[in-house]
Amino acid sequence: MDTQLKNRKIVLGVTGGIAAYKACTLCRLLVKGGAQVYVVMTESATKLVGKETFEALSGHSVSVNIFEDSKDISHIALSNDADMIVVAPATANSIAKFAHGFADNMLCAVMLAANCKKVIAPAMNTNMYHNVATQENLQLLALRGMYILSPDSGDLACGTSGDGRMKEPEEIYEDILAIFSQDLEKLPHTKIGIENHQEKLPAPQQILELTQTKLLPKSFGAGFNVLITAGPTIEEIDPVRYITNHSSGKMGYALAHMAQLMGANVTLISGPVNLNVPLGVKRISVRSAVEMLNAVESYVNEADIFIGCAAVGDFRVESINKNKIKKKDGEEGLTLKLVQNPDIIATVGNREANRPFTVGFAAETDNLEENAKKKIVKKGLDMVILNDVSNKSIGFNSDDNEVSVYDKDGLVAHIEKQNKQVVATSLLELIFNAAKK
Ligand code: PMT
Numbered sequence: 001m002d003t004q005l006k007n008r009k010i011v012l013g014v015t016g017g018i019a020a021y022k023a024c025t026l027c028r029l030l031v032k033g034g035a036q037v038y039v040v041m042t043e044s045a046t047k048l049v050g051k052e053t054f055e056a057l058s059g060h061s062v063s064v065n066i067f068e069d070s071k072d073i074s075h076i077a078l079s080n081d082a083d084m085i086v087v088a089p090a091t092a093n094s095i096a097k098f099a100h101g102f103a104d105n106m107l108c109a110v111m112l113a114a115n116c117k118k119v120i121a122p123a124m125n126t127n128m129y130h131n132v133a134t135q136e137n138l139q140l141l142a143l144r145g146m147y148i149l150s151p152d153s154g155d156l157a158c159g160t161s162g163d164g165r166m167k168e169p170e171e172i173y174e175d176i177l178a179i180f181s182q183d184l185e186k187l188p189h190t191k192i193g194i195e196n197h198q199e200k201l202p203a204p205q206q207i208l209e210l211t212q213t214k215l216l217p218k219s220f221g222a223g224f225n226v227l228i229t230a231g232p233t234i235e236e237i238d239p240v241r242y243i244t245n246h247s248s249g250k251m252g253y254a255l256a257h258m259a260q261l262m263g264a265n266v267t268l269i270s271g272p273v274n275l276n277v278p279l280g281v282k283r284i285s286v287r288s289a290v291e292m293l294n295a296v297e298s299y300v301n302e303a304d305i306f307i308g309c310a311a312v313g314d315f316r317v318e319s320i321n322k323n324k325i326k327k328k329d330g331e332e333g334l335t336l337k338l339v340q341n342p343d344i345i346a347t348v349g350n351r352e353a354n355r356p357f358t359v360g361f362a363a364e365t366d367n368l369e370e371n372a373k374k375k376i377v378k379k380g381l382d383m384v385i386l387n388d389v390s391n392k393s394i395g396f397n398s399d400d401n402e403v404s405v406y407d408k409d410g411l412v413a414h415i416e417k418q419n420k421q422v423v424a425t426s427l428l429e430l431i432f433n434a435a436k437k
Helices: 020-032 051-058 075-080 092-099 106-113 126-130 132-143 169-180 192-200 204-212 250-261 289-302 344-349 368-378 420-436
Strands: 009-014 036-041 084-090 117-122 152-155 161-165 225-230 235-238 241-243 265-270 282-285 305-308 315-317 338-340 357-364 383-388 400-407 410-419
Touching: 009 020, 009 051, 009 106, 020 036, 020 051, 020 084, 020 169, 036 051, 036 106, 075 106, 084 092, 084 106, 084 169, 092 106, 092 117, 092 132, 117 132, 117 169, 126 132, 126 161, 225 250, 225 289, 235 315, 241 315, 250 265, 250 420, 265 289, 289 344, 305 344, 305 420, 344 357, 357 368, 357 420, 368 383, 368 400, 383 420, 400 420, 410 420
Parallel strands: 009 036, 009 084, 084 117, 225 265, 225 305, 265 282, 305 357, 357 383
Antiparallel strands: 152 161, 235 241, 315 338, 383 400, 400 410
């Protein structure tokens, strides 16, 4: 029994790929781990593995058809209190249907109705997987918060070899545990967002041509290497305690995602967050400010643009306690000595050689404009993006932001409160334009 699965209701979606047989192992593992598993199959999946097999493994009826199955396993009943839907294998056809909101079979209807964690394990022929249509559909699903467990490379049922082999059930099982633990840094086998498959993705410009023309200015970012920091940093106190902040990474990830869609080559250096890596973006995971600085220094020489969106901790404890700090009788409190962390963006902004166009954020609660303008000078910035983090509906951990953009000459633009993806797009237009000059 795994604690992460105790009292969990998991819907296991099985679609019509040869890897459907591997879903039997996954089902068995989940049941053994303590989850209540309800299997939903597509009609074509039943041609590969019988309903009865999953009924025996899960101990529950298996649903296939919206109208024929009994009331207690209607799509609403299944989706209502599910903790997670895992679709393994997910064929190109089902992925396309999920991306476009189809509800023409039981699994699609459950996916559409459910408001829970959703995990997709694609399995298909390598050309189908790399087709722009499939990649865009996966990108859409990742953008909506689904976990995409990138397939492995290897021999495929169609006789060819390449990407498209569904991850092994044991690996998917570990990913599920990690997702429930909300501990994405520990995802053992997952390349969420295909971070290692970057070179095999269709060229970003190609994606842009096909889908984003209405949303994004075409090719604005083409030719730029963009380095972005995002999320919080974590400063350990002892093995069980740490200092951090409220950054969710949403703003930085939106910038990374949109910059990639606008044609840029994006590297994202991220503190611990609970977000999927945007498709085609290379993510480097770090924890502390010093680790973030080291990662930035490894990549900054190649960067044309650096955007410091991370909420970097200004202080860390002078020395991390090796053992858990214990309460001592007779002592009222505990004094921790904090020392200053390096200022990452100032290190980049004040470089003499290989200095990228440098954009900082200013998270302010008072004297907003004055403080933001001071940061331009002090940190050697080309541009600063000011957000008022005293307003809970924008800034830290919200889906929206509202920002003012300044350069050395003063206010450049004010971007009204909108979703962070939209704010990111407007910001990137300004940044790419200014960096081109
Ligand atoms: O992640 P979200 O929940 O979506 O929230 C987004 C955000 C509020 C974190 C983001 O929009 C934001 O404002 N990021 C910067 C947060 C911050 O640390 O602001 P600051 O004013 O303390 O720092 C100014 C700049 O210096 C920032 O670019 C920061 O990345 C950088 N900095 C700060 C300290 C330090 N030691 N090194 C740095 O590089």
